[in-house]
Amino acid sequence: MSGFKLNYAVLASSLILANAVSASERLIVSIELPTNQVESLQSGNSPRGAVLPVTGLTKSETCLILPSGDNWCVPIVKEALSSSAIAAQNSANGSRYVSMKVAVPDGLSLDQAEVLLKNTGIYRHVERDVAITSMKSVVANNWNATTPLDPEFVKQHQFNRNTKTDSPIESSVFAMWQLIENPLKDVSVYVFDTGFRQHKDIVYDVGVNTTVESYDNERNGLFLEDDFDPENLCNNSHGVGVASVIGAAINEVDMAGMVNDITLTAVRVMKCGNGFLSDVAAGLDWLSDGDPFLYDVSPDLPRFTGQPGIVNMSLGGHVASGCPFYLQSAINRAINKGFILVASAGNESKDASTNMPAACEGVISVGAAQLYDGSPDIAAFSNFGASVDVMARGTSVIGLSKDDAVIGWSGTSFSAPIVAGLLALLNKDFDLTNKMVKQLVTISGVTHWAEDSQCAALGCGSGILDGVKLYQNAVLYSNGELDSASYSLNVLAPCRQQWAVDNLYQGASLCNDVRLDLLGLRNIKANEAYRVVSVPKGQGASVELSGATVIGNFTKRHAVVSKADLTDVDVYVR
Template structure:
C-alpha cells in the first residue's frame, strides 16, 4: 500500500471506529427481568418512568427477590439492554435508572469494533512460504510460533475441538467448514435477535470479511490444495455474529458468551454443544471491564470455555479496552512483521498476556480470495488455534490453559525494544513449548526441584564455585520452581510443606518447611533429601490457601558436573 493510500485508510478507520453511537445502557440484576415488549407473558409489569415530554420510558423490572439479593456472585447475574430515549442524555438516563433502586449495576453499553488493521485483498494465489510464523521460533525467526513443530507432537490430530468465533463479516468459503452459526446483534433496541450469521443476510453492502479471515487463521482446512493453512485441522468452527460490518456493542458480544453458558435467548435454540475455545477479535474503549462483560466471561469460564481476546490496535495501554482488560481471559498483542518487537499499531501493557505474529497473517477474504491481514485481530486467532490444537491431547481447566500460555511464551526482543519498556506480556506464544508444558503439567513435572548449579553450563558452574559463594558450597543448594500456581499478588505467599519419603501426605505427617514470597527460591539439599515436598498458595486476607501441589524432585538425580 502506498503512503498516501495508507494515510487515507487510517483516516477512514478513525472515522469508522466511532460510527456506532453509544445509545444503550445495561442494567444488571440477579434474576430474569421482564421485558417491556413481553408484558403479557410475565407476572411482573415493567416499570414506566415519566419523561418531560409526557411520554413514558418503560424499563425491565426485576422481581422483588432480585432486588433484595445483593450478595449473588457474578456468575448468577443477568443483564438487559435498555434503549435511551432521544430526549435524555446518557447521564440523565443513568440517573433515572439509579433512582429506581431496581438494579445492582447500571452501565454504559460501549461501542465496539473489530481489531483489523489493513484488509486490502492480496493476490488470489496461495504460497505456504508466506506463513513463516508457523516455523520454529529462532534468532532468525524471532516472531515465529513453532506451529509445525507442535503438529509433529500431536497424538490425536483427528480429534475434534470446538472453536467459537465471536465476530462479524462471515462469508462462505471453500476452505472453511462452518457449523451452524447464530446472530447476537440486536435488530432493534429491544433485545430482539434475528437468526443467521452470514454478512450477506444482514448487510449485503458490507465489504468486511473480518470473521472469515479470523476463522480461517484458526481452522482453514489443511492439505486440501486450496486457500490457506489454518493453525489447527479437524476443528468445528462456530460463527457467532456479534457486530454489524465492523461495529457494534459490547453487550452483544457478552450475549454470545451468555448463550454459550446456557442462558436462554429469544429466537435462538438453547446451546447444547461442547466447551472449547472462544476467540473475540474485538473491543471497545473502557477504563474498566463492565460488570455485564465480566459476568458473561465468568459464566463461560465456569462452563469450561477458554476465551482468547485481541488487545486492540490503538497503540496504547490495553487496560483501556474491553474485553481485553477483563479477568479470566487470554489477551493477545501483536508483534512486528520482521523485527523482534511489538507491532506499531498494537496495544500493550500489563493487560497483555502473550503476543503472536500480527502483520501479514495469511487468511481468507471474500469470494475465496486470500489476503495478508494485519492487526491484533489476527494475532488472537493464532493463539486460539494453538490452544485448540494442543487441546486434542490434553484436557485442562481454562485457568490452567491461561497459565500454560504464559509459561510457554518466549522473548527475543531486540535491545531497547518497545516491548521492554511498554510491556508485551510473557512474550510470543510458542506452540511446541505449549505442548511440552501441557505434557509436563499432566505428568506433575511443572513444579520442580533441581540442583541450583544446573541452571548454569559446565564451564559457568566451575567459575561460579571458584568465584562466588565461598562461605558455602553451592553444591548444597536446591532451586525450587513453582509454576502451576501462577504469579503471586502482593497479599499472597507460598507455603512449602515436607513429608518423609514414602509416608502418606496427611496433616499429621506434614511439616511446614517455610513461607516464600517468590515462585522461585532455594532450599538446602540436606533438608531436601529423603523427603517429598508440597506447595500451596495462600492469601493474608481471609487466611485462605489453595490445594496442595506436589513438587517433582526427579531432577535432583541429575547432579551437577562440578559436584561429582
C-alpha cells in the same frame, strides 16, 4: 461363533451379514447368470426366491461343511437382490454377473475360505474385499505429519519455528503439529466476529446472530453478512478472515488453517464491523446457557448443542471504569462451563487495560508483534501493558476474504486467532481449564526483544506464544512436574556429576543441596523477585502466611536451597 448347526440355513440371510466384522474379513463372489435369468432379473419379473439352473443350489444359499464339522451357508442370488451392492456388469463375451459379499466365519482364514468357495464351482470369481477410505480421511490421518500443499502455505509465517535470528515473532505451529498424539480428535472453536462470508476453503459447522439493532427480536440462526445485507452494502470480511487463520481446510486449496478436525462455529456479534458489548455477552450466554431469558426474547435463536472449546473474540471496546458487570458475569459463566476465552488487545497504540473484553478477568489478552529491519518488537498499532498476556505476529497474516480471495491481514485481530489456534491444538491432547491454560500461556512465551525495545519498556506479556514450549509445559503440568524439587547432583548430566563432586568447596555436599524448578511462574522481570517460604507439614498456611519461615528471595525460576529447608514442611511461593 456358535449356532452353525441350529437351523442355520433358515437364518443365513441375516446372520451372514451381521457377522461381517470388517472389510478385510469379507470375500466378494460373482455368479455368471444364464441369459434367461439376466432378462428376468432386468425386467423385475423374477421372484425373490428364484432357483438358478445350477445343480445343488436351493433357494437363497448353499451350505458347506467346515473342517470343524459346522455348516457355513453362503448366499447366492437372493442376497444379491436384497442388497444395494448388486453389480451386474458386461464381461468381454457379453455374459452378466451378480456380485455379492460373503462374511468369513470365525476360525476360518481368508485363504481357507477362498479355496472352499472356489472349489464349489458355483462362483465364477472369488475375490477379497478391499478396505478403502475417503480422500478426506487420508488427508486427515496425515494432516499434522506432512507439510501442507495449500498454495499460500509458504506465506503463513506463524507456522515457522521460533528462532532468534530468522523467525523471532513466529509461533512454531508446524513443530507443534509433530507433538500432537491425537490429531483426529475433534475440537470446537467459536469465532465471535462480524463479516462472515462463504468461502470455498472454509466450512462453518453452524452459526448464529446475537446482534440486536432494535428492542424487538433479531437474534436468530443466521450469521452470514449477506443474510442481513440484501443490497450488498457491507464490504466487511473480518469474520471469515479470522476464522480461516484457525480453521481453513488443509486440502491443497488456497491456505491452511492451523487446526484440522475442527468444529467451527460462527457467532455474529457485530453488524458490518460495529456493535455492542452486550451482544458479545449474549453470545457467551448462548454458549453457557447462562441467561434464563435469552430464548424468551429470542425464540428464533437455536439452542446451543455444542461442546466447550476455544472462543476467539477479535474485537473490543474501551471502558475506563473496568469490565462491565454484565460482560464479566457472562465471561464467568462461560469459563465455568469449560470454555477458554481469547481476545485481541486492541489497535490504538495505548495501554490495553481499558480494552474489553481482553482486559476482563479470565480472558487471555493478545497483542501484536512486528519485525523492524529484522528486529522483533511490538507492532506500532498494538495496545500494550500489564493486562496483555501474550503476543503473536500481527502483520501480513494470511487469511481468507470475500469472493474467494486470500489476502494478508494485519492487527491484533489476527494475532488473537494464532493464539486461539495454538490453544485448539493443545485441546487435542489435554483437557485443561481456562485458568490453567492462562497460566501456561504466561510461561510459554519467547522473548527476543532488544533491551531498548518498546516491548521491554511498555510491556508485551510473556512474549511470543511458542507452540512447542506451550505443549511441553502442558506435558510437565499433566505429569506434576511443572514445579519440582530435585537433588542438585541429580540435575547434573552424568558426565558432570563426578566433576562437581571433585571440585566442591571444602565441607559442601551436593547431596544436601536441592534445586527448585518453578516453571509455573512467569519470567521474573528485572525489578521483581519471588519469595519461597515454608510452614510445618500438614498445618497449611493462611493467606498472610503469618508465622511462615522464609527460605529465600530469588530472581530466577531456578534456585538452590538446603535439603534441611524442605524437610517435613509445606513450601509456598509468593
